[in-house]
Structure formats: C-alpha cells, structure tokens
Amino acid sequence: xxxxxxxxxxxxxxxxxxxxxxxxxxxxxxxxxxxxxxxxxxxxxxxxxxxxxxxxxxxxxxxxxxxxxxxxxxxxxxxxxxxxxxxxxxxxxxxxxxxxxxxxxxxxxxxxxxxxxxxxxxxxxxxxxxxxxxxxxxxxxxxxxxxxxxxxxxxxxxxxxxxxxxxxxxxxxxxxxxxxxxxxxxxxxxxxxxxxxxxxxxxxxxxxxxxxxxxxxxxxxxxxxxxxxxxxxxxxxxxxxxxxxxxxxxxxxxxxxxxxxxxxxxxxxxxxxxxxxxxxxxxxxxxxxxxxxxxxxxxxxxxxxxxxxxxxxxxxxx
Numbered sequence: 001x002x003x004x005x006x007x008x009x010x011x012x013x014x015x016x017x018x019x020x021x022x023x024x025x026x027x028x029x030x031x032x033x034x035x036x037x038x039x040x041x042x043x044x045x046x047x048x049x050x051x052x053x054x055x056x057x058x059x060x061x062x063x064x065x066x067x068x069x070x071x072x073x074x075x076x077x078x079x080x081x082x083x084x085x086x087x088x089x090x091x092x093x094x095x096x097x098x099x100x101x102x103x104x105x106x107x108x109x110x111x112x113x114x115x116x117x118x119x120x121x122x123x124x125x126x127x128x129x130x131x132x133x134x135x136x137x138x139x140x141x142x143x144x145x146x147x148x149x150x151x152x153x154x155x156x157x158x159x160x161x162x163x164x165x166x167x168x169x170x171x172x173x174x175x176x177x178x179x180x181x182x183x184x185x186x187x188x189x190x191x192x193x194x195x196x197x198x199x200x201x202x203x204x205x206x207x208x209x210x211x212x213x214x215x216x217x218x219x220x221x222x223x224x225x226x227x228x229x230x231x232x233x234x235x236x237x238x239x240x241x242x243x244x245x246x247x248x249x250x251x252x253x254x255x256x257x258x259x260x261x262x263x264x265x266x267x268x269x270x271x272x273x274x275x276x277x278x279x280x281x282x283x284x285x286x287x288x289x290x291x292x293x294x295x296x297x298x299x300x301x302x303x304x305x306x307x308x309x310x311x312x313x314x315x316x317x318x
Contacts, residue, residue: 005030007046014052015045015059040105053077053090054126060092060108061127067103068120068127070095070111072141074134077126080150081205083143095129095137113137116181132170132178139194140187145212147194149205151175155198172198201225207239207251210282213291214298222249228272236271238279244311246277247301253284278305 006012008024021031021044031038035047042063054077057069069077071093072086082089094103095111103110119133129137135150142150154169172195179191197215201224202208211222222240226248229235238248252265269279278301286294 007035012046014049014055015039015043017059017063018042018044020062040107043105051090053092056092057128058124058126060094060105062125064094064096064103064105066100067094067096068129069093070113070129070134071109071137074129075138075150077128078131078134080131080134080138081153082150083146086141114182114185119178132175135170135175136178136182136185136187136191138187139191140185142190144190144193144197145209146205147190148197148212149202149208151194151198152200152202152208153205155200156202157200168200172200199224201240203239204251204253206253206287209287210249210251210291210294211240213295216290217295217299219295219298219302228275228277236268238272241280242302242305244308245302245305246275246308247280247298247305248272248277249280249282249298251282276306 008026010016011021011024011026018031019042030036031044037045037047037049039045043059045059053073057073057077061067061069069092072082072089072091073093075082076087076089081087091109092107093109093111094105095113095115096103097115098112100112102112115133118130120127120129122128128134131154135147135154138150139147154175155171157168158165160166175191175198176195179188179195182188197212199211202211203225207224211224214222220242223243224240226238226241226243227235228237228248239251241248248269250265250269269281272279280297280301282294282297286297
C-alpha cells in the first residue's frame with residue numbers, strides 16, 4: 001500500500017493558499033485528503049492546526065489581492081491594548097477599497113472603505129492597516145476612554161534603550177489630519193473627541209484611565225511624567241501629578257511587584273518625599289468603581305499638600 005505523502009514543512013503548521021501548495025509541488029488531489037481542511041476560496045489549513053490569529057491573517061492577506069487586514073484583527077496583531085470583551089477576539093476583518101468588490105469569504109468580516117495613500121502597509125508578509133488607520137477604524141467600536149488610551153499609546157515618546165525605536169508611532173497632528181481626510185467614516189465624531197483628550201506622556205492604559213477619571217471627578221489636568229529636578233539628565237519622575245501642590249502620583253502595575261523594581265520605586269519615592277512632595281501610590285485595587293478609591297487618595301493628598309507659591313495654580317475648589 002502506498003504511504004500518504006506528508007505535507008511539506010512550510011504547509012504543515014499553518015494555513016496556506018492554493019498558489020503556495022502548487023509552488024510546493026502538491027497536486028490538487030492532495031488537498032482533498034483528510035489531513036487538509038478547506039477554509040474558503042483558495043485557502044487551506046492542516047486539519048490539526050491550532051488557531052493562530054497572525055498566521056490566519058497572513059494566509060488571508062496572501063489569498064486576497066488588493067485587500068488588507070483591518071479593524072480588530074489589525075488591532076490585535078499590532079498589540080493594541082483592547083478591553084476584555086475584544087482582547088481575545090478571533091474575528092478576521094478584511095478591508096477592500098470601495099473601487100473593488102467586497103471581500104466575501106466564509107467566516108470573514110468584510111469591509112469596503114475609502115483608503116488614502118499611506119494608510120496600509122506590508123508588515124511581515126501581511127498587508128495591514130497602519131496603526132493610525134487601525135485606531136481610526138476602531139473608533140466606531142471602542143468606548144471613548146479606550147480609544148483615548150490606544151491613542152495615547154500611539155503618540156507616546158518611547159524609551160529607545162528599552163524599545164528599540166526612536167519616535168512615536170504617530171502624533172496628534174498626524175491623527176487630526178487622518179481624521180480630517182475621512183469626515184464621513186463611522187466613529188469619526190468619537191475619534192475627534194478622543195483627540196481632544198489624548199496627551200503625550202501616558203506610559204500605559206491604566207495611567208490614561210486614571211487621568212480621565214481625575215478629570216471626570218473635577219480635578220485639574222495633571223502634568224505627566226513629572227521630573228523631580230527638571231534639567232537633570234535622569235531625574236526621578238512621577239507618572240503624573242501636580243508640581244505646585246508637590247503631589248506625585250505613581251501607578252504601580254504588575255511589574256512593580258518584582259523585587260528589583262520595588263527597590264527602584266522606593267528610591268524614587270524617597271527622593272520625592274525628601275524634596276517635600278507627597279507621593280500617592282495607585283495600584284490595581286484602586287481601579288475599582290471607576291477609580292473611586294484612587295480619586296479619594298488623590299483628593300486627600302491635595303488637601304494636605306504643601307503649596308509652592310512660585311508656581312501658578314490651576315486649582316479651584318480643592
């Protein structure tokens with residue numbers, strides 16, 4: 001009895017197109033064996049394949065000329081921090097320009113959209129909307145606070161020694177230009193609202209959520225990434241706070257539980273305290289009830305803080 005021809009290594013572990021199977025020397029009859037599953041037109045996968053969003057998106061991009069991965073699929077591939085109800089989404093979203101027929105494939109969310117030059121790119125073999133365009137596409141689906149948090153991540157100035165990149169993914173001005181080019185896109189009103197609330201200096205989504213909660217509570221706009229001694233090469237800094245009131249607010253995420261980071265945090269906080277500042281530590285527990293415990297901590301610190309009269313105040317009713 002003739003043994004079954006195994007799938008070539010490049011096809012045995014991920015979805016593949018009809019063209020790639022032909023390039024690997026497979027006859028069409030081989031694709032009808034039980035160890036191969038037909039996904040949709042021109043797309044196949046090994047029968048025992050464990051779903052991987054990026055591999056599925058790559059095959060889908062390869063099999064659909066003129067189209068690109070978009071919306072929540074692009075957001076997940078680009079590592080956007082999404083709300084819990086979207087963060088594990090395995091939906092496959094595919095966009096095409098309005099000049100082409102819509103993307104009609106089984107199990108695919110197809111979109112026909114107006115796209116301008118520079119809004120899609122080829123990344124690791126996948127045609128995908130740029131991070132900025134993905135942000136705009138997600139404006140129809142994300143709540144305002146989440147859209148602001150994603151936007152803050154795009155305009156954040158990176159730390160080159162840690163992240164291997166020099167500049168932000170985008171700027172507020174670039175995003176405003178993008179929004180202006182698509183005045184009729186669903187979600188554009190929310191995108192404009194988000195742009196008014198976005199700020200450079202937020203290092204994480206929880207920091208953005210905390211800042212927005214402070215504004216909702218009637219607190220003044222906090223300064224972000226406050227250097228204890230402006231002008232120093234590497235001074236201790238606070239995530240956010242109020243220089244005139246000498247209140248430094250630190251958001252301690254999960255990595256702050258590690259001992260080396262805890263020691264570094266304590267040295268940082270002692271430096272602020274030695275300079276007469278009040279340090280407020282916010283952690284995961286303070287996120288409950290829309291950051292109500294955090295707001296209480298911050299208001300308490302502001303009421304008992306020392307005012308620096310040499311700095312003008314934006315405070316009222318505190």
